[in-house]
Amino acid sequence: AEKFREMSVAEFFAKNRELAGFSNPVRALYQTVRELVENSLDATDTHRILSSIYVRIEEAGSGGDKKIYRVTVEDNGIGIPPDHIANAFGRVLYSSKYVIRQTRGMYGLGVKAAILYGQLSAGKPVRVLTSTRGSDYVYYRALYIDTRRNEPRIVEAGQWRKSGSWHGTRVTIELEGDWSRSRSRILEYIKRTAVIAPYAEIFFETPEGVMYYFPRSTTKMPRPPREAKPHPHGIDLEQLKTMIQASGASTLLELLSREFQSVGGTTALRFLREVGLDPGMNPRLLLRKENQRLLVALADGLRSYKGFRAPRSDYLSPIGEDLIRIGLRSMYSPEWVDAVTRTPRAYQGHPFIVEAGIAYGGGIEPREEPLLLRYANKIPLLYEEREDVIYKVVSSINWKIYNVDFPAPLVVLVHIASTKVPYKGVGKESISEVPEIESEVRNAVQEVGRRLKSYLYRKGRQEEARRK
Amino acid sequence: AEKFREMSVAEFFAKNRELAGFSNPVRALYQTVRELVENSLDATDTHRILSSIYVRIEEAGSGGDKKIYRVTVEDNGIGIPPDHIANAFGRVLYSSKYVIRQTRGMYGLGVKAAILYGQLSAGKPVRVLTSTRGSDYVYYRALYIDTRRNEPRIVEAGQWRKSGSWHGTRVTIELEGDWSRSRSRILEYIKRTAVIAPYAEIFFETPEGVMYYFPRSTTKMPRPPREAKPHPHGIDLEQLKTMIQASGASTLLELLSREFQSVGGTTALRFLREVGLDPGMNPRLLLRKENQRLLVALADGLRSYKGFRAPRSDYLSPIGEDLIRIGLRSMYSPEWVDAVTRTPRAYQGHPFIVEAGIAYGGGIEPREEPLLLRYANKIPLLYEEREDVIYKVVSSINWKIYNVDFPAPLVVLVHIASTKVPYKGVGKESISEVPEIESEVRNAVQEVGRRLKSYLYRKGRQEEARRK
Numbered sequence A, B: 001a002e003k004f005r006e007m008s009v010a011e012f013f014a015k016n017r018e019l020a021g022f023s024n025p026v027r028a029l030y031q032t033v034r035e036l037v038e039n040s041l042d043a044t045d046t047h048r049i050l051s052s053i054y055v056r057i058e059e060a061g062s063g064g065d066k067k068i069y070r071v072t073v074e075d076n077g078i079g080i081p082p083d084h085i086a087n088a089f090g091r092v093l094y095s096s097k098y099v100i101r102q103t104r105g106m107y108g109l110g111v112k113a114a115i116l117y118g119q120l121s122a123g124k125p126v127r128v129l130t131s132t133r134g135s136d137y138v139y140y141r142a143l144y145i146d147t148r149r150n151e152p153r154i155v156e157a158g159q160w161r162k163s164g165s166w167h168g169t170r171v172t173i174e175l176e177g178d179w180s181r182s183r184s185r186i187l188e189y190i191k192r193t194a195v196i197a198p199y200a201e202i203f204f205e206t207p208e209g210v211m212y213y214f215p216r217s218t219t220k221m222p223r224p225p226r227e228a229k230p231h232p233h234g235i236d237l238e239q240l241k242t243m244i245q246a247s248g249a250s251t252l253l254e255l256l257s258r259e260f261q262s263v264g265g266t267t268a269l270r271f272l273r274e275v276g277l278d279p280g281m282n283p284r285l286l287l288r289k290e291n292q293r294l295l296v297a298l299a300d301g302l303r304s305y306k307g308f309r310a311p312r313s314d315y316l317s318p319i320g321e322d323l324i325r326i327g328l329r330s331m332y333s334p335e336w337v338d339a340v341t342r343t344p345r346a347y348q349g350h351p352f353i354v355e356a357g358i359a360y361g362g363g364i365e366p367r368e369e370p371l372l373l374r375y376a377n378k379i380p381l382l383y384e385e386r387e388d389v390i391y392k393v394v395s396s397i398n399w400k401i402y403n404v405d406f407p408a409p410l411v412v413l414v415h416i417a418s419t420k421v422p423y424k425g426v427g428k429e430s431i432s433e434v435p436e437i438e439s440e441v442r443n444a445v446q447e448v449g450r451r452l453k454s455y456l457y458r459k460g461r462q463e464e465a466r467r468k
């Protein structure tokens, strides 16, 4: 007879840790650094704090062929309130980023996946030190994740009165890794992060005691992302039911104009008349079994009605053309560089902005195909390139049209910023082929490609003139 | 201030449904058919039942641009016991396949992801009819998934005395889809499933009323997969703790020889002496905080000790060289075909078998690269080809070595059977680059490639002889 049982989501990601990017010690060390750094950046630049981030990887003993590392990441971010520390690190699917806002984090899983891997490979608890701005205390917790119950199990706790004004978070995880083989990817990740965040200072100390330092080169920060209300095009039946249950709105008209973005009172009225619903109706009536058909009609109408304004894009936080040019120049010393930040679009109710940058010549080594730098919500993506929508677009471009003949010294950077990046997996390494995103990536790369073409044409003419 | 909250795993996969393969109506219709068919095949050929599977897709009304379909899949499988029906379909991460055995299912999510998508796009409950062998009753349930609680919400239930000896399961889900654009992939999926399962009869009725029929062409079934105990090389600290807590073993010696595969009494004794633990020790002492170091030493030792036998492979269920040849012949009418089932290997304590088949010429259209048919645990994989380890190996082969010049009429089939297939995502479309698997795929394809080479060489010589 078949043995039925349930699994907690912590057990699920412990057992299937390769789904989260923890398939082996090499990837696990990389992913642990990533998840911690991305949390630290979210805790700073989402809140107008000039990021100061310290990353340290030290050897922590070894048994047999197994190498254990202690990874510590500290930031000057907003910190975590004491009531939420245990769950933030000890409960899978617990997050402050389940709102509609452009952040690096979105799943409520990242740091927990790293803690689970550390726990099952090295057996040590995660250690957290944190203090929020304005708090008088620093809090300390050492904990394990009880996988069966998906709950934190605190093994040490403390708090001290703060003497200075430090605020931020320090997280220490011990895990099995392979520094010699993760090294180049981890360095690349940190470098590519620093390149598009010149307002951040990043220290990185390696197990060999080498200190890499990426200094802050500007105090000018991009505008932070803001939380948005849902857009009607992105609504589904479950969300609509939850919204009606939670909303204080007493009429359908009030529900639409209050709970959604891009829906004014006039538009709401026109829409409700078109879909055949009474604007004065109490929304809660739609939750009754006998009114199911009306609820479905409302959801369908919201998703397909063309009269709503586009999703707000001023809530998004692009890198910006200046920073992309500065970043590419500092990284490659090219002879030519340019960038474009496209106007916003939307897919399934989620606004997104595509940015592209191209660097050519100078210090760039000629290659058989463009060197592609992919970014999503300011995160550098280093794995799973071939199935990424960005790679598919860039590799499908006939670069001859832009006067580029391979081998050529060409670097292409593409960034997608959105309230929901459609990653292919929870390990956040590649982006799905959403048609609206695909066409916008193509437009962005072609736009900068045409500027490269003019430059190469002029350069070609100048060289001909010189030869005569 | 940041808004912290938790999410249930049902809410998580409803919100992030693209992770499970439900990114849009085209993929959702395909994935729904897949998840149901894979459950039906697991319910039959894992249990020595000659599979009879009926798939029907009908239009179920449309609203605006939205098209709703009713997908029904019925099988003659082992059915589901009444106590487990509601959870099997209404609780995400509930499964009978959380054991160490080669089955298509492994996550406890598949049918629930389809039900969630149907629920949020069409608003109808899933309907299940099921009866186990030997039961006097047929059971009926219509239910929704309560996403907030991750629990079934039953809206209709019934049971009837069975008049005949029918056993099996029928599942009906209504969802938004796009038949015209899913059509070719769904047909391809069913065809490729039938090709390697000639003991199965499959009926497929389309929305246009067309009936595709894949008749049973043999009653000879491959040996069914069997449940195995864990192998020491695959153990981690969490699993070891759970094992000790659940085991009745009163000594370490007993724990090792009873709870693991491939560990006899003599080997266990030798291993424990080598790792410095007392064979007579009560395993539960290792769970104490002060003995943490010993527990870690035991886990490390189990993972790295070379003296254990390889993981048992007779529990695996390959397709078999005969069936691969028959399947390729029936599908392509080639002039030449051959196949190999490799001897088993293991990665991280999980045994796996790689099989490869090649078909050449005859009815095959010449192409610029091999037509690649990927299979994992007898499931055809149709998406995400470029990041799959099988594609990476096959596309890296220099086929000139085997006398193949492109364009060429070449089909390559690769199947990986394992107690744990390392998929990249829960949507089960591509396989991670595990080094042991990668090298075994290469060996398998090269082995059949060498036979193709001989054939093409002889063919070439015969043609030369004829010309003279």
Ligand SMILES: Nc1ncnc2c1ncn2[C@@H]1O[C@H](COP(=O)(O)OP(=O)(O)OP(=O)(O)O)[C@@H](O)[C@H]1O
Pocket: A035, A039, A040, A043, A075, A077, A078, A079, A080, A088, A089, A094, A095, A096, A097, A098, A104, A105, A106, A107, A108, A109, A110, A111, A112, A168, A169, B002
């Ligand atoms: N360094 C930090 N500073 C402030 N808050 C943090 C920090 N690290 C984690 N947190 C809090 O803990 C929560 C959980 O982090 P976790 O990485 O598990 O999920 P996430 O970042 O929300 O999403 P994702 O799984 O996509 O990373 C975060 O949402 C955040 O509120």
Ligand SMILES: Nc1ncnc2c1ncn2[C@@H]1O[C@H](COP(=O)(O)OP(=O)(O)OP(=O)(O)O)[C@@H](O)[C@H]1O
Pocket: A002, B035, B039, B040, B043, B075, B077, B078, B079, B080, B088, B089, B094, B095, B096, B097, B098, B104, B105, B106, B107, B108, B109, B110, B111, B112, B168, B169
């Ligand atoms: N047609 C069926 N016949 C018998 N049992 C079934 C059938 N469909 C589902 N089940 C039962 O319901 C359980 C849950 O199915 P579900 O598809 O959600 O998960 P799974 O098949 O175990 O894993 P996966 O998520 O990888 O598909 C199965 O484990 C099986 O016990």
Ligand SMILES: [Mg+2]
Pocket: A035, A038, A039, A105, A106, A109, A110, A111
């Ligand atoms: Mg995170």
Ligand SMILES: [Mg+2]
Pocket: B035, B038, B039, B105, B106, B109, B110, B111
């Ligand atoms: Mg299944």
